[in-house]
Structures are given as structure tokens and as C-alpha cells.
Amino acid sequence: MANLKNNRYLKLFTSTFKLSACTFGGGFVIIPLMRKKFVQELEWIEEQEMLDLTAIAQSSPGAIAVNASILVGYHVAGVLGALVTVVGTVLPPLIIISIISLFYKAFRDNPIVSMAMAGMLCGVAAVIFDVVIDMAKVVFKKKRLLPLLVLIGAFIAVRFYAVNILIIILVCGVIGAIDTVVHEKKGAEVK
Amino acid sequence: MIYLELFWSFFQIGLFSIGGGYAAMPLIQNQVVDVHPWLTMTQFADIMTIAEMTPGPIAINGATFVGIQVAGFPGAVIATLGCIFPSCVIVMTLAYIYYRYRGLNMVQGILAGLRPAVIAMIASAGISLLIMALYGQRSLPSDLKQFDAIALFISITAFIILRKFKPHPLWVMAGSGLAGIILYTLI
Numbered sequence: 001m002a003n004l005k006n007n008r009y010l011k012l013f014t015s016t017f018k019l020s021a022c023t024f025g026g027g028f029v030i031i032p033l034m035r036k037k038f039v040q041e042l043e044w045i046e047e048q049e050m051l052d053l054t055a056i057a058q059s060s061p062g063a064i065a066v067n068a069s070i071l072v073g074y075h076v077a078g079v080l081g082a083l084v085t086v087v088g089t090v091l092p093p094l095i096i097i098s099i100i101s102l103f104y105k106a107f108r109d110n111p112i113v114s115m116a117m118a119g120m121l122c123g124v125a126a127v128i129f130d131v132v133i134d135m136a137k138v139v140f141k142k143k144r145l146l147p148l149l150v151l152i153g154a155f156i157a158v159r160f161y162a163v164n165i166l167i168i169i170l171v172c173g174v175i176g177a178i179d180t181v182v183h184e185k186k187g188a189e190v191k
Numbered sequence: 192m193i194y195l196e197l198f199w200s201f202f203q204i205g206l207f208s209i210g211g212g213y214a215a216m217p218l219i220q221n222q223v224v225d226v227h228p229w230l231t232m233t234q235f236a237d238i239m240t241i242a243e244m245t246p247g248p249i250a251i252n253g254a255t256f257v258g259i260q261v262a263g264f265p266g267a268v269i270a271t272l273g274c275i276f277p278s279c280v281i282v283m284t285l286a287y288i289y290y291r292y293r294g295l296n297m298v299q300g301i302l303a304g305l306r307p308a309v310i311a312m313i314a315s316a317g318i319s320l321l322i323m324a325l326y327g328q329r330s331l332p333s334d335l336k337q338f339d340a341i342a343l344f345i346s347i348t349a350f351i352i353l354r355k356f357k358p359h360p361l362w363v364m365a366g367s368g369l370a371g372i373i374l375y376t377l378i
Binding site for chain 2: 090
């Protein structure tokens with residue numbers, strides 16, 4: 001039993017360490033990677049739950065990747081699990097930057113590094129679009145108009161008007177709350 | 192006490208950067224260039240470039256780099272700890288609340304309202320990355336035809352492979368990097 005628990009911590013650590021070492025191109029990249037690992041491979045988290053955790057990670061202060069790791073670690077193994085995943089997430093950048101800081105000018109000006117980076121950026125964009133389609137499918141399947149309108153409205157707000165994400169989260173939360181109240185009233189009337 | 196100053200500076204950066212790395216950049220600049228004489232503006236620009244070229248959150252990369260410059264490796268560790276400390280406390284509290292109350296109808300309703308918005312935000316981040324890949328800058332240029340054809344080719348190929356064969360995303364990212372080295376060298 002103790003062995004099984006230790007395995008879980010070890011798995012949390014190695015998973016987040018590997019994911020963090022590969023999150024090029026901003027914090028959101030860790031979401032598709034985490035989804036693959038924790039939702040599809042390990043089945044420790046549900047699809048909907050992953051979206052909830054992303055919302056929390058996004059609207060809390062700090063880096064999205066760190067916040068998402070804390071949430072996953074906490075869910076799987078409590079506070080200790082969260083500490084394990086934070087260390088796993090922070091170590092790769094800490095090690096990599098420590099090494100690169102010794103010769104950062106050479107690294108910055110290296111043509112092969114920048115070619116690899118340019119290519120990788122394309123791959124990262126493709127990975128993000130892939131996960132967006134998978135996630136949007138779940139919303140479309142429900143065949144309800146409201147979530148679709150929220151999706152389109154939020155997209156326009158963030159993309160074209162650069163509205164602060166906290167405001168978007170707040171407004172969409174209120175919409176969800178009102179929707180729940182309306183539905184419960186309808187349910188009561190039918191009875 | 193340099194360690195305490197590092198911790199406190201990056202604590203503030205961690206606490207006030209909401210909404211990802213690009214939101215953190217001006218905060219980092221303020222703390223390490225303006226408030227403290229830790230980096231010159233050129234060094235700051237260098238580290239932000241490197242932060243985008245290496246994995247990991249920009250704030251953590253910045254904390255590590257500044258920490259090393261100012262107080263060696265222990266400085267890097269302390270600056271990083273300061274940076275993640277606010278997240279640890281706040282996010283764990285929210286996690287506790289989420290798992291305790293998510294069964295309630297009202298909480299379910301609120302979360303259902305948030306989910307489509309989260310998808311929209313991820314989509315928007317994806318578009319920003321694609322613009323960066325195609326045009327080498329964060330916003331669309333006035334002349335849309337001046338895009339990087341190799342980048343477009345790699346993006347589309349990577350996307351088709353992902354949809355069709357469902358490989359692990361990490362393989363696609365590594366493959367795209369390799370394709371970048373080969374194609375940009377050849378063409």
C-alpha cells in the first residue's frame with residue numbers, strides 16, 4: 001500500500017517534470033500535454049474537470065503551468081502531491097536557465113537554436129488547435145445555444161478587444177449562475 | 192540582505208501577474224531594472240528572448256536568471272521560491288474550495304458557464320502563437336502576404352498528423368523543431 005502511494009508521488013513528479021521540460025511557447029501549452037497525460041493516459045482527471053482546473057489556473061496569480069500543476073497534484077495526492085508537482089514543474093526551467101545563463105549570448109545568437117525554435121513554435125500552435133477542437137466538440141455535442149454563444153463571445157472579447165481575462169471569467173461565471181437559476185425554476189414549474 | 196530582497200521582489204511578481212507570461216514581463220522589468228539595479232535593459236531584453244526560447248514559465252525563467260546574476264545558484268532558488276509562493280497558497284485554497292463544493296448545482300452551473308470561455312482563451316492563445324510563427328511578431332502585420340511559407344507548411348503538416356494519427360503532442364513538437372532545422376537550412 002505504501003509502495004503504491006510512493007509510486008503515485010513518483011509518477012506525479014516524473015510526469016510534471018517531463019511536461020514542464022517541454023512547455024515551449026507559453027503556459028497554455030501545458031494544458032494539452034497534461035490532458036494527454038492525466039486525462040487520457042493515467043485517467044486521474046476527467047475531461048470536464050481539466051477545463052475547470054484550467055479556468056482556476058488561468059484566473060489565479062502566477063504562471064499557468066505552475067498553477068495547473070498545483071491543481072493536478074492536489075487532486076491526486078493532497079497538499080503533499082501539490083508540493084511534489086510544483087517541484088517537478090519548477091526544476092526543469094531552473095536547471096536549464098542556470099546552465100544557459102553561463103553562455104546565454106552564444107545560445108541566443110545560435111542559428112540552429114533559432115531554426116529549431118521557429119519550427120517548434122509551429123508544432124506548438126498545431127498542438128493547441130488540436131486540443132481546442134477536441135474540447136469544443138464536447139461543447140457542441142450538448143446541442144445547447146448558450147455555451148456556444150459564451151464560447152464565441154469570450155473569443156471575440158479576448159481576441160479583438162483584449163478584455164482582461166478576470167472580467168471574462170467573472171461574466172461567464174455569472175451567466176452560468178443565472179442559467180442554473182432559470183433552469184431550476186423551470187424544473188420546479190413542471191413539477 | 193540580498194536573498195530577502197530577491198524573494199520579496201519575485202513574490203510580488205508572482206502575486207500580481209495574472210493571465211500568463213506576457214502579463215508578467217512588465218512586472219519583472221519594473222522589479223529587476225527599475226526598482227533594483229540587478230539587470231541592465233539590454234540584459235533584460237536578452238533574458239526575455241531566452242525565456243521564450245526555453246521551456247518553462249517566463250517568470251520562473253526570469254527569476255532563475257536574475258537570481259544567478261545577483262547571488263549565484265542559491266539566489267536562483269530563492270527567487271524562484273518567491274515567485275511560486277503566492278501561487279501555492281492561493282491555488283491550493285481554490286483547489287480545496289473547488290473539490291469541496293463542486294457537487295453543488297450552483298457551482299456546477301458556474302463552472303459550465305466558464306468552460307466554453309476557457310476553450311475560447313486557449314484558442315486565442317493558439318492564434319497568437321500561429322501569428323508569431325508566421326510573421327515573427329505578436330500582432331498581425333499590415334501586409335498579410337509577407338508570411339513565412341516554411342512555418343505555414345510545418346504548422347499545417349503538424350496539425351494534419353495530430354488529427355489523423357493522434358501521436359503524443361511531444362513527438363509533434365520535437366518533429367516540428369527538427370523540421371525547422373532541416374527546412375530553414377535547405378531553403
